[in-house]
Amino acid sequence: MKKHWYDYLWILSSLYLILGFFNILFAWLGLLCFFIPLIIAAVRGTKGYCNRYCGRGQLFGLLGGRFGLSRKKDIPKWMKSKGFRYGFLIFFFAMFFVMLWNTYLVFAGAGELKQVVTLLWTFKLPWHWAYHGTLFHPGVAQFAFGFYSVMLTSTVLGLITMVLFKPRSWCVYCPMGTMTQLICRARNGKA
Amino acid sequence: MNTGKKRRQAVVEKKDCVACGCCVKVCPKEAITVIGGLFAQVDTDRCVxxxxCAKECPASVIEMREVTA
Structure with missing residues (x-):
């Protein structure tokens, strides 16, 4: 099959994770993975982002497929149920808003910048070595730490399910995927 | 065309499809498309x-079935 430029976006996704180890402010770039899928779904009514441009999906496909780091077993039934997919979306968003709230506190001067990356919403990893100050408000850095936490957490979850089930198992419960599908459903009618 | 012959075809369980498009990528015949970001659809004339696709599908919602073609 012919390769397109967008088949190499896994390089950008890997680069994103690596850059976060050197300067946390790069985490802001991750917003692209939030807005582009939503814009495509809202404007074109497709999951074009998942289907073509998602670098993370490609990365899982490559590691689990080409490199064989996957058992390639069926995902459990409950994990592909609407209940779990919507539940995970809601949970993910709740955690996202907690992160935004913490960012707001720093912007408002009511909280201090915490130079940590929180993995799986629980484990606080020291990450001060990726922070070299900012020209902007410390809140800008707080958002970066928070957003990178979201991205790293979802990557780790994706890697775990990649190993346990099929390479791109993450796609089944990816909150962005669920959300864009909901937008498409609202636009294009029921499946 | 009904020849009475049996052959294998991919069948998508649409209601559980997550429309990720993994199947589209691996199909050597370009026989699958994702419709409106909702589900994958197999072109039965093209599917060999x-x-x-069934192997690749992360949600395992594609089944290979014997059909009379």
Whole structure:
């Protein structure tokens, strides 16, 4: 099959994770993975982002497929149920808003910048070595730490399910995927 | 065309499809498309029943079935 430029976006996704180890402010770039899928779904009514441009999906496909780091077993039934997919979306968003709230506190001067990356919403990893100050408000850095936490957490979850089930198992419960599908459903009618 | 012959074809369980498009990528015949970001659809004229999509599907919602063509 012919390769397109967008088949190499896994390089950008890997680069994103690596850059976060050197300067946390790069985490802001991750917003692209939030807005582009939503814009495509809202404007074109497709999951074009998942289907073509998602670098993370490609990365899982490559590691689990080409490199064989996957058992390639069926995902459990409950994990592909609407209940779990919507539940995970809601949970993910709740955690996202907690992160935004913490960012707001720093912007408002009511909280201090915490130079940590929180993995799986629980484990606080020291990450001060990726922070070299900012020209902007410390809140800008707080958002970066928070957003990178979201991205790293979802990557780790994706890697775990990649190993346990099929390479791109993450796609089944990816909150962005669920959300864009909901937008498409609202636009294009029921499946 | 009904020849009475049996052959294998990919069948998508649409209600559980997450429309990720993994199947589209692996199909050697370009026989699958994702419709409106909702589900994958198999072009039965093009599908040769190789089963690559069923293997790839992360939600395992594609089944290979014997059909009379």
């Amino acid at each position: 029943g190789c089963g690559k």
